[in-house]
Amino acid sequence: MRFGVQLYGADKNSKENPEGFFRFLSDSGYRTVEPCILLKDHGAFGGKGWTENQMSHYMPILKNAGLEVLSCHVLTKEPEAVAEEMASLADKYGIRQFVWNCPDTIEEQSCKKFAGFCIAAADRLKECKAELLLHNGAKDIAEHINGKSAYEWLLEECQGKVGAQPDVGWIFAGGTEPEAFLWRNADYIKSIHYKDFKRAADTGILYETSVGCGDIDIKSCFQFARAMEIPQFADQDSSINDITEDIKHTAAFLSGLIQFRENSRSILCILDTLTGGVKKIHEYDRVIEAPNWLSDGDTILYNSEGRIWRYSISEDREMVIDTGICDNCNNDHVLSPDEKYIAVSHSTRESGLSRIYKVPLEGGDAVLVTPEAPSYLHGWSPDGKELAYCAFRTVNGKEEVDVYVIPAGGGKEERLTKKAGFNDGPEYSPDGKYIWFNSTRTGLMQIWRMRRDGSEQTQMTFEEQNNWFGHISPDGGKVINLSYGKDALDANEHLPNMDVELWIMDADGQNRKKILKFFGGQGSINVNSWSKDSRHVAFVMYELIHK
Numbered sequence: 001m002r003f004g005v006q007l008y009g010a011d012k013n014s015k016e017n018p019e020g021f022f023r024f025l026s027d028s029g030y031r032t033v034e035p036c037i038l039l040k041d042h043g044a045f046g047g048k049g050w051t052e053n054q055m056s057h058y059m060p061i062l063k064n065a066g067l068e069v070l071s072c073h074v075l076t077k078e079p080e081a082v083a084e085e086m087a088s089l090a091d092k093y094g095i096r097q098f099v100w101n102c103p104d105t106i107e108e109q110s111c112k113k114f115a116g117f118c119i120a121a122a123d124r125l126k127e128c129k130a131e132l133l134l135h136n137g138a139k140d141i142a143e144h145i146n147g148k149s150a151y152e153w154l155l156e157e158c159q160g161k162v163g164a165q166p167d168v169g170w171i172f173a174g175g176t177e178p179e180a181f182l183w184r185n186a187d188y189i190k191s192i193h194y195k196d197f198k199r200a201a202d203t204g205i206l207y208e209t210s211v212g213c214g215d216i217d218i219k220s221c222f223q224f225a226r227a228m229e230i231p232q233f234a235d236q237d238s239s240i241n242d243i244t245e246d247i248k249h250t251a252a253f254l255s256g257l258i259q260f261r262e263n264s265r266s267i268l269c270i271l272d273t274l275t276g277g278v279k280k281i282h283e284y285d286r287v288i289e290a291p292n293w294l295s296d297g298d299t300i301l302y303n304s305e306g307r308i309w310r311y312s313i314s315e316d317r318e319m320v321i322d323t324g325i326c327d328n329c330n331n332d333h334v335l336s337p338d339e340k341y342i343a344v345s346h347s348t349r350e351s352g353l354s355r356i357y358k359v360p361l362e363g364g365d366a367v368l369v370t371p372e373a374p375s376y377l378h379g380w381s382p383d384g385k386e387l388a389y390c391a392f393r394t395v396n397g398k399e400e401v402d403v404y405v406i407p408a409g410g411g412k413e414e415r416l417t418k419k420a421g422f423n424d425g426p427e428y429s430p431d432g433k434y435i436w437f438n439s440t441r442t443g444l445m446q447i448w449r450m451r452r453d454g455s456e457q458t459q460m461t462f463e464e465q466n467n468w469f470g471h472i473s474p475d476g477g478k479v480i481n482l483s484y485g486k487d488a489l490d491a492n493e494h495l496p497n498m499d500v501e502l503w504i505m506d507a508d509g510q511n512r513k514k515i516l517k518f519f520g521g522q523g524s525i526n527v528n529s530w531s532k533d534s535r536h537v538a539f540v541m542y543e544l545i546h547k
Contacts, residue, residue, distance in 0.1 A: 001226070001489050003254050004032030006073065006193060006235040010243055011036065011048045018058055022065035024244065029251040033062065034099070034233050036073045037089070039082040049075040052089070059093060070231060071097035071165075071191060073135065080117045083124040090128035097191060097231075098125060099133045099165050106143040106150045115157040122161040133165040133190050134158075141174025141181075149176065155188045164188040167235060168221045169195030173206055179220040180547040192225045193235035194218060194250065210246050211236070212253040222257045223544060227497055227519070229488045259522065261287055261496045263545040266523075268300065268311070271537045273478065273504055276515055280541075281313055287496075289523030290331035291538040293531050294339055300529075300538050301342065303329045308344060308359075322363030330354060331526045332376040335361070336408075337384045343369065343408075345377045345389075356389060358408070369410045378469075378527060379427040379435065381452075384408060388416075388426035388435055401492075403437050403454075416454035422492035425469045427528060428452070429476055429507070436460075436470040436479065440491040447481055460509045465501075468494050469526060472507065473534040480504045480515075480537055482525050496522040497542055519543065 005025055007014050013021045014035070025033065035058070036049035050058065062069060072095055076082050079100060086098045098121075103114040122132040140151040148156075155164055166189060168178040182189060196214035197206045211234060212218050225232045234250040236243055266284040268291065271277075288309070292301040300311045301321075306328040311318040323329065326346035332354070333344040342361050345354045353373035357366040369387060379388035391404045391413070403426040406413040417423040421441030428435055432452065439448050442459060445466040450457040461467045466484040473479070483501040484494070498521045505512035518524075518541050529538040 001232070001254075001258050001493065001495070002031040002487075003029065003251060004034055004070075004231060004233045005030050005247060006034045006036075006233045008036050008048060008073065009236050010247065013244065014050075014058070015054075018061050019065075021244075022058075022062055022067055025247070026065045026067055028248045029255055030067065030234075030247075032068045032070050032231065032233075034071045034073055035069065036075050039074055039076045039078075039085045041075075041077045044077050045075045052085075055089075055093075069093060069095060071095065071099060071133075073099045076100075079114070079121065083121040086121065086130070086132075087124050087128045090125060090130040096130050097133055097163075097165075098130060099135050099191075101135050102137065102140040102151060102154060106139060106145070108145050111145060111150065111154055112157060115154055115162075118154075118158050118162045122158070126161075131163055131190065132161075133163040135165045135193070136167055136170050136174075138170045138173035141171050141176050149174070152185060155185070163190035165191045165193065167193040167195060168216055168218070169193070169197055169208070169235070172197055172216045177547060179217055179224065182221060182224045183546050186224070186228065189228065189230060191231040191233065192221065193233050194221070194254070195235050208236070210253075211250040218253075219257060219260055219262070220546065222254065223260065223263070223497060224546070226258075226495065227499075227544060229485065229498065258493065258495055261522075261542075264497060265543040265545060266304075267541040267543065268302070269539055269541055270531075271502065271516060271539060273480065273515060273535055273537060278516065278518075282311065282316060282318075287523065287542075288540060290333060290526040291529040291540065292333065292335050292342075292527055293529050293538050294335070295532045297531060297533075301333070301335070302540070303331055303333060303344075308333060308342060321359075321361070323357075323359045324364065324366040326357050326359060326366045330376070331523050332378060332389075334377055334380045334387075334527055336380055337382050343377050343380060343387060345375065356387065356406075367410075369408070370406060370413065372413065375404070376424070378425050378437075380408065381428050382430060382432040388428065390424040390426065391415075403435065405435075414454075416450065417457070419457070425526075427469075427471060429472050430474055431476060436472060438468050438470060438481075443491065444486060445484075445491045447479070461503075461505075461512070463503075466491050466494075467503065471525065471528045471530060471537075473530045474532055475534040477507055477534060478504055479507055480525075480530075482521070483514075484521070494522050496520075497544055500524065502537075502539070 038049040136151040145153040171178045196211045198214040266288045268282045288302045288304040308321045329344045347354045356370040376390045401422045402417040423439045426437040447461040447470040470481045502516040525539045
C-alpha cells in the first residue's frame with residue numbers, strides 16, 4: 001500500500017538535506033509526502049512550512065526520489081484569501097487535496113464564518129478537480145458545539161462540500177475512541193493521519209510515542225483506512241526520539257498490517273454468472289478463504305485457521321480434514337482431477353515459508369512436493385501429472401516471482417515465466433493445453449495465458465485496474481477473475497477487506513464485463529471455485545466488525 005509522511009515534524013530535515021531526506025523516506029517504503037505550504041503570513045508559523053518558491057525547488061527532488069505530492073497542509077492565518085493560490089498549486093502540480101486546520105477559536109458564530117470560507121474554497125478547488133479537507137487537533141474533539149465535537153459540527157456546517165482528514169492521535173487525546181469516530185464519520189473522511197499516545201502510569205499524562213507503541217488501537221484505524229481506500233500518513237511532530245527513527249519504524253509497522261484482518265466475519269456465497277444473482281449459504285464469525293467446489297455439487301472446501309475444511313451445502317455442516325503436519329495452510333490449495341487428493345500450501349512454524357504438500361482428501365499423511373520455498377500452489381493439470389505454482393526464487397542474485405511447474409509427485413521444478421514483473425496464479429485450462437496466470441509485466445496486474453510449455457505468453461485483459469486470478473470454467477468457455485482499483489494498492493498486492501469486483505469473459509478474451517462488486521479481496525476467490533455446471537461460482541464476502 002502507498003503510505004505517506006506529513007512533513008510538519010520533519011520540516012527541518014526536509015530543508016537541511018532534501019535529497020538525502022527524501023531518498024531516506026523512499027528507501028523506508030513511503031510513496032507520498034504531505035508538505036506544509038505557507039500561503040500568506042510567511043512568518044506566522046515559526047519558520048515551519050515551505051514557501052511556494054521552496055516547493056518549486058523541492059518538487060523535482062521528490063520526483064527523483066520516487067515520491068509524490070497528492071496533498072498539502074496549508075498554513076495560513078487568512079483562509080478567506082488563499083483559494084486562488086491553492087487552485088494555482090492544484091493546476092501546476094496536480095495536487096488533489098488541500099488541508100486546513102480548524103479555527104483557533106471554538107465558538108459557534110466564528111465557526112459558522114469559518115465554514116463559509118471553507119465552502120467558498122472548496123467550490124473553487126472543485127473547478128481544479130481538487131478538494132478541501134479539515135484537520136483536527138485535540139481541542140476540536142474535546143470542545144463541543146450544540147452537543148457535537150466542534151470538528152464534527154464544522155464538517156456538517158460545510159454542507160458536505162468539505163472532507164475530513166482526522167488525526168487519530170489527536171482524536172484520542174481529545175477524549176474520543178478513534179475507531180468509533182472514524183466509522184461514524186466515514187462519509188466525510190478522505191485521508192487519515194497516524195500518531196500515537198501513551199498515558200504515563202504515574203502521572204496519567206499523555207505523551208506521544210512511536211506509532212503502534214501507545215494506547216491507540218492503530219490496527220483498527222488502519223483497517224478502516226484500507227477499507228475506505230484513503231491516503232494514510234505518518235504524522236509525528238513532537239517525538240522525543242530521533243524523528244527519522246520514528247518515521248522508519250512507522251513505515252515498517254504499517255507495512256506489517258497490510259494483510260491484517262482481525263475482527264472479520266466471512267460469508268460463503270454462490271454467484272450465478274448468468275444472472276449476477278448472489279446466494280449467501282453460510283456465515284462465519286471467523287475468516288474462511290479460497291473455496292474449491294467438488295464435482296458432487298454439494299461439497300465446498302476452504303481453509304480457515306490453518307486447516308482445510310469441507311462444507312456440505314445440503315447439510316449446512318462443516319468438518320475439518322486431517323492434513324497431517326500441514327496445520328498452517330494458506331489460501332492456495334487445489335484438488336486433484338480425480339478428487340482423491342488435495343494439494344495445499346503450508347507454512348512451517350519454524351520458517352514461516354510456504355511449501356506445497358499433497359494430502360489424501362479423506363485425510364492422512366502429507367507428502368512434500370516442493371522442498372524450495374516460498375511456493376504457492378494454484379493449478380493441477382487435468383492429466384494429474386503436474387502442479388503449477390507461484391514461487392519466489394533468487395535468479396542471478398535477484399529475487400524473482402515466477403510461475404513454475406513440477407511433477408505432482410515431486411521432482412525438478414521448471415520456471416515458465418522469465419519476463420520482468422510479478423507472476424502469480426497459474427491455472428490449467430480444462431483441455432490441459434494452456435496455463436492462465438496473472439502478471440505485472442506491463443504495469444498493472446493483468447490476466448495472461450500461455451501454452452503449457454511456457455510459450456506464446458499472451459495478455460488477455462487490459463483495463464486500468466489490477467486483475468488477479470483468472471479461473472477457467474470446467475467447460476473451458478468462461479474465465480472469471482478478481483479486480484482491484486488501479487490506485488487502491490500496488491499492482492503486486494492482493495489485500496483483504498477492500499472493495500473489489502468480479503469480472504467475466506469468454507476464454508478468447510471477448511465479451512468481457514463486470515459482474516459483481518463486493519467487500520472482499522484476499523481469500524475471496526484465490527483458487528478455482530467453479531461448479532461443474534460452468535454457471536455458478538463460490539466465493540467469500542467479508543464484513544468488518546467495528547465499534
